Amino acid sequence: MEQLVTNQxxxxxRPLSEDLKKPLPKILQAxxxxxxxTYVSSWVLLLILFSLLIFITSKGAAPxxxxxxxxxxxxxxxxxxxxxxxGALSFILGSLIVSVCAAIVSAPLGIGAAIFxxxxxxxxxxxxxxPATEILVGIPSVVYGFVGLTVVVPxxxxxFGGLGFGLLxxxxxxxxxxxxxxxxxxVDTLQSIxxxxxxGSYALGATRWQTISRLLLRTSLPGLMTGVVxxxxxxxxxxxxxxxxxxxxxxxxxxxxxxxxxLTSIITLNMGNTVQGSTYNSILWSMALILLxxxxxxxVLIRWITKRREQS
Amino acid sequence: xxxxxxVESFNLFYGDNQALKDIGLNLEEKKVTALxxxxxxxxxxxxxxxxxxxxxxxxxxTTGIIEIDGKNVYREEQDLVQLRKNVGMxxxxxxxxPLSIYDNIxxxxxxxxxxxxxxxxxxxxxxxxxxxxxxxxxxxxxSSALGLSGGQQQRLxxxxxxxxxxxxxxxxxxxxxxxxxxxxxxxxxxxxxxxDYTIVIVTxxxxxxxxxxxxxxxxxxxxxxxxxxxxxxxxxxxxSRTEDYISGRFG
Numbered sequence: 001m002e003q004l005v006t007n008q009x010x011x012x013x014r015p016l017s018e019d020l021k022k023p024l025p026k027i028l029q030a031x032x033x034x035x036x037x038t039y040v041s042s043w044v045l046l047l048i049l050f051s052l053l054i055f056i057t058s059k060g061a062a063p064x065x066x067x068x069x070x071x072x073x074x075x076x077x078x079x080x081x082x083x084x085x086x087g088a089l090s091f092i093l094g095s096l097i098v099s100v101c102a103a104i105v106s107a108p109l110g111i112g113a114a115i116f117x118x119x120x121x122x123x124x125x126x127x128x129x130x131p132a133t134e135i136l137v138g139i140p141s142v143v144y145g146f147v148g149l150t151v152v153v154p155x156x157x158x159x160f161g162g163l164g165f166g167l168l169x170x171x172x173x174x175x176x177x178x179x180x181x182x183x184x185x186x187v188d189t190l191q192s193i194x195x196x197x198x199x200g201s202y203a204l205g206a207t208r209w210q211t212i213s214r215l216l217l218r219t220s221l222p223g224l225m226t227g228v229v230x231x232x233x234x235x236x237x238x239x240x241x242x243x244x245x246x247x248x249x250x251x252x253x254x255x256x257x258x259x260x261x262x263l264t265s266i267i268t269l270n271m272g273n274t275v276q277g278s279t280y281n282s283i284l285w286s287m288a289l290i291l292l293x294x295x296x297x298x299x300v301l302i303r304w305i306t307k308r309r310e311q312s
Numbered sequence: 313x314x315x316x317x318x319v320e321s322f323n324l325f326y327g328d329n330q331a332l333k334d335i336g337l338n339l340e341e342k343k344v345t346a347l348x349x350x351x352x353x354x355x356x357x358x359x360x361x362x363x364x365x366x367x368x369x370x371x372x373x374t375t376g377i378i379e380i381d382g383k384n385v386y387r388e389e390q391d392l393v394q395l396r397k398n399v400g401m402x403x404x405x406x407x408x409x410p411l412s413i414y415d416n417i418x419x420x421x422x423x424x425x426x427x428x429x430x431x432x433x434x435x436x437x438x439x440x441x442x443x444x445x446x447x448x449x450x451x452x453x454x455s456s457a458l459g460l461s462g463g464q465q466q467r468l469x470x471x472x473x474x475x476x477x478x479x480x481x482x483x484x485x486x487x488x489x490x491x492x493x494x495x496x497x498x499x500x501x502x503x504x505x506x507x508d509y510t511i512v513i514v515t516x517x518x519x520x521x522x523x524x525x526x527x528x529x530x531x532x533x534x535x536x537x538x539x540x541x542x543x544x545x546x547x548x549x550x551x552s553r554t555e556d557y558i559s560g561r562f563g
Contacts, residue, residue, distance in 0.1 A: 196407040200469070203365060203403075204420040204476055205396035214419065219410045 053292070060289025063282040074286065079250040086283045088263070092290060094253040095262040098167060098242065099235035102174035103182075107228045109175075110182030111217075117183075118190040119212055130187075133180040141177065145244030148173035153245055160257055165247030168256040173241050178231035185230060189223025190216060222305045229305070233298035237291065239264035263287045316341040316480065316510040317362065322376035324354075324361060326369070331357050333534045335376070339527070344502060344511045346521035346542065349531030350562065355514045358531070359482050362512065363399040364392060380480065397424060400473030404485040406465035408457035408472075413449050416457045416468060420476035435475050443471035444501055463494025467501065474505075481505065483513040487520060499524050518558055522546050530554045 063069045069086050076087035113133075117125035152172050157164030193216055201211040217224070247259020248269060267284050274281040317339040324332040332354045339345050347355040357366065364385060366372045377384045385395055397420075408416050417436045418426075426432060436453065440446040445467045449460070457468055466486055473481055483502070487495040502511060502524045515521050521528055522542060529539040530551075538545060538554045549555045556562055 194407075196403055196405050197409060199365065199368075199403065200407040200409065200472075201419070202368065203363065203396055203401040204423065204472070205393045206419075206423045207393060210423050214423070215409055 056285065056289050056292055059282065059285035060292075061286070063279055063286060068279045069283060069286075074283070077250075077252060081280045081283075084279065086279065088266075088283070088287055088290070090250050090252050091261050091263045091266050091287065094167075094246075094260045095236055095264065095291075095294075097253045098170045098174060098246070098260075098262055099232045101167070101171040102178055102235045103228050103232040105171060105175040106179050106182055106231055107224075110179050110227065110231070111186050111224055113179075113183050114186030114190055115212055115216075117187055119208065119216065129183075133183045136176070136180040137184075141238060141241040142244075144173055144177050145241035148241060148245040156257070162257040163247065163259055165245060165259045166255075166257050167246070167253050167260050169245040169247075170242050170260075170262070171256075173245050174235040174238060177238060177241060178234050181231040181234055182227045185227030186220075186224050189220045189227070192223070193219060222308060225305050226302050229298055229302050233295055236294060236298070237264065239268045243268050263291050267291075314341050315339065316380065317512075318377070318379040318382075320377045320379075322358075322361065322374065322378055324357060324366065324372065324374045327371045331534050332361070335536055337529055337536060337539050339510060339512060341510050342506055342508065343526040344506045344513060344524055345527045345529065346525035347512065347514045347529050347531060348516075348518060348521050348557075350557070351516075353531040354534040355529075355531040356484055357534075359484055359512060359514050360401075362480070362482055363396050363401055364390075365401065367392070393424075397476050398478050399480045399482060400476060400478035402466070402469055402473060402481065402483040402486045404488055406462055406469055406489065408460070408465050408468050410456065410458055412454045413457045413460070413468060414453040416472050417475050420472060424476060439471040439474040440468075442474050442505075443467045444497065444504075445471060461494070463490050463497060466490060466494070466498060470501065470505075478509070480510045480512070483511065485514050485516060488516060495520070518546070530557065532557070 063086075064071060064074070073085070073087060075089050075092075076085075077089045078085040078087040079090060113129060117129050148169060152169050153164035155164070156162070156166075156168055160168075197215065197219070198211060201215045202208075206214070242262055243265035246262060246265055248261050248265055249259040251258050251260050253260045267287055270280070271284055274284065315338040319335050319337050319339075322332060322335040323330060335358060347359060349355050360366045361374065362378060362380075362385070366374075374386060376386075378386060380395075380398065384390070409419060411419070414436055417439055418432045421432060421435050426435070437446065437450075440449065445464060448464060449468075452459075457465065460468060466489075470481075470486075487498050490498060499520065502513065505511060506526075513521075513525065525542045527539070528542040528545045530537045530545065530549075530553075532553060538549060538551045540550070545554065546558055549558060
């Protein structure tokens with residue numbers, strides 16, 4: 001205790017400016033340690049990312065380089081690994097269409113909920129809807145898939161006929177899964193609009209709906225788009241839940257009720273059943289590469305949208 | 313001169329907290345009335361009561377009457393859209409919408425149902441000329457309003473208010489975020505506008521109140537201490553608290 005007191009006195013005597021000029025060795029050491037720690041972390045991160053990129057690219061490009069499969073073959077719809085036909089176009093389109101449809105269903109719902117939470121009933125909207133969306137995020141994808149399998153698939157079968165498995169089931173399950181992403185990003189965007197803009201609109205005699213539709217939606221459009229694209233990216237990469245309800249047949253995804261496949265569902269279903277180094281196995285890597293490139297595209301798209309927002 | 317706005321025993325509460333106490337004053341048509349007083353004295357709250365912007369704050373309740381053209385704006389059947397179309401408001405922070413200059417001006421008219429292109433074009437030119445901004449922006453009406461300087465933004469906001477053709481314009485410390493030159497231009501504009509509009513301006517700056525206003529009301533702790541001709545209030549105040557305030561002894 002006494003020592004503590006004397007320490008404090010000693011610290012008080014030395015002016016702060018002196019301290020800042022000549023930091024104590026102990027402080028310097030902590031400074032250095034902190035810097036090393038953060039440097040190492042970021043380098044590890046970069047290293048992992050680049051090795052992943054290189055690994056997947058080399059694996060994915062292999063069948064084309066060795067000439068086992070041509071690009072034209074790969075981007076065809078003929079899929080029959082037993083007879084050496086590896087056309088992945090149906091799956092690429094399947095992934096794209098199921099994600100885009102999920103985003104189309106989810107975007108108005110998510111943005112609508114976000115408007116409700118920020119503009120119409122901020123109090124109980126935040127109290128009820130905020131935790132509800134957080135719970136939606138926390139539910140594991142296998143549970144979504146399971147619910148889709150036991151509720152959505154039979155429902156579609158009874159209402160529309162067919163197997164029930166297929167594009168529609170995938171869209172329904174995915175649109176629920178990406179809803180929280182869209183809601184939370186939309187809420188953040190709408191909340192970042194300063195209050196004085198809303199007041200300016202109300203003071204001109206605008207009603208709440210006019211303020212929302214003519215001012216808030218217009219000014220927050222880039223942010224809302226970012227949320228939708230992020231949701232789409234999430235849907236694109238989702239494997240488990242999709243695979244459980246989509247039907248897993250190599251059909252073109254142009255009918256809501258036909259069972260189809262996506263890149264992710266084909267990869268998860270077949271990765272364990274193929275021989276390392278076989279053409280079939282390599283083609284799965286090529287599909288993984290396509291997934292990676294598409295995700296990259298989504299990221300670039302989001303960057304571009306945010307940049308445009310900053311400029312305007 | 314007829315009275316445009318009549319206020320009688322007006323009280324405003326934030327929950328249990330009384331922010332305005334028994335306000336009573338008559339504002340003349342086509343005059344500038346300045347509301348002065350220290351921070352937190354209720355002058356902005358009173359200003360926002362006139363176009364009922366306080367309605368949006370949860371827990372606010374009022375009693376008493378604010379009449380515009382003989383009609384109580386707190387009566388039940390008052391249409392808020394109509395009220396705010398008649399009573400425009402300029403805020404402390406210039407708040408142009410992040411849209412083009414053109415869309416900022418036409419925001420109000422469009423809300424109130426004007427869609428014809430020629431008509432909107434005319435409104436844009438007329439209001440920008442009125443707000444002394446036309447020459448500075450006529451070549452870039454389609455570029456973003458956020459690219460304007462603070463003073464230009466505030467004049468744009470005034471033009472935006474003029475576009476809805478109000479009778480009354482409320483200004484809540486409109487010059488407090490502006491540099492001296494922009495402030496001077498804004499004051500010139502206010503002097504011009506009072507030929508056609510009834511203006512109520514809240515200001516922290518007593519020289520400004522003295523320069524632009526015809527009448528001045530001194531607020532303290534939610535009450536009006538003194539209300540008279542500006543020249544009289546600043547040269548021979550009746551209340552000793554007014555004298556203390558305008559001579560800079562507190563506030």
